[in-house]
Amino acid sequence: MFTGIVEHIGTVLDYNSFDESESGGQGVSVSITDAEPVLGDCHIGDSIAVNGICLTVTEFDHKTFKVGISPETIKRTNVASWKPGSKVNLERAVGQEVRFGGHYVQGHVDTVATIVSRKPEGNSILFGFKLKDPQFSKFIVEKGFICIDGTSLTVTNVDPDETFYISMIKHTQENVVMPLKEIGAEVNIEVDLTGKIIEKQVSLALDAQFKNERSPLNLMITKIIEEKVETILNRRR
Structure with missing residues (x-):
């Protein structure tokens, strides 16, 4: 970790x-x-x-x-x-005396992204990225964590085309490799593990609900369908 x-x-x-x-x-x-x-x-x-x-x-x-x-x-x-x-x-890897100043990072890279833009913003640099594998974009949210080339960063914005941005302060610029990279260079991306865990748990829970005919979800869906059908039939009478 x-x-x-x-x-x-x-x-x-x-x-x-x-x-x-x-x-x-x-x-x-x-x-x-x-x-x-x-x-x-x-x-x-x-x-x-x-x-x-x-x-x-x-x-x-x-x-x-x-x-x-x-x-x-x-x-x-x-x-x-x-x-x-x-x-x-x-x-x-973290030891007992390490302060947890970033976020939980596994070191298990999900995919790479390409640097598509970089521009000064005061004494910071605003970087824009595009994922190689778009399926991971659902885990990248504004103000959420992301790990880029091993650096814990905060997503500042996500465009409709799924380009996402981070703003790198001067101190970080002086202590990581990303400012040495040009537009078009690739970086390693590890999305926040929390999002992947939540998606998995929700998916498993929904799957279990759908497989059980008497589950609360199936009963609720059945009731909604019956009410809609009854409304349509009443309109036709």
Whole structure:
């Protein structure tokens, strides 16, 4: 679990598409350097969010760590665009002493979005985004939480065409990677888990109601239909 409060900006050292070493696991691996602030208490198997992706440390020294990348992660995120020198947001998984300053972030990226606009707004930057997978737009609401490249942010507006916006204050600009990105760049998106949980529970509850002929919902629908039918018949008499 993470908070979406970025601790440090690291640098991609290398992207290995087939790492045959034990720590690479004969798959894709990425090494991140300039990461000293998040490695002081690191252990093999720890979780570190890299641009919002919860990844497992398989090897590390005092300033560099390696993580394995699954095919699912490559499909869902912008990790395939990382190159040596790319800057990435880093956050360790929460511990007992961490203040919960952001919001509940799993590090399970849902999809990516494209930066479609950016403009100054006082000392802030107003960014606009368009989702790659529109089915997640229902979870993005004005004044709701969203995690973008591992940064906990507040949605300021959602247009009818489902373009959504965040306003990034100066302090955040200086401590995350998004201001380094241009229009057209992709960012990792994790929508607020609360919305997904509510949708699932409502869906299950409605499904159970519809399957039970004597459920309150079915009885109410039946009554409404009967009343409508009776009204129509009375008009015809």
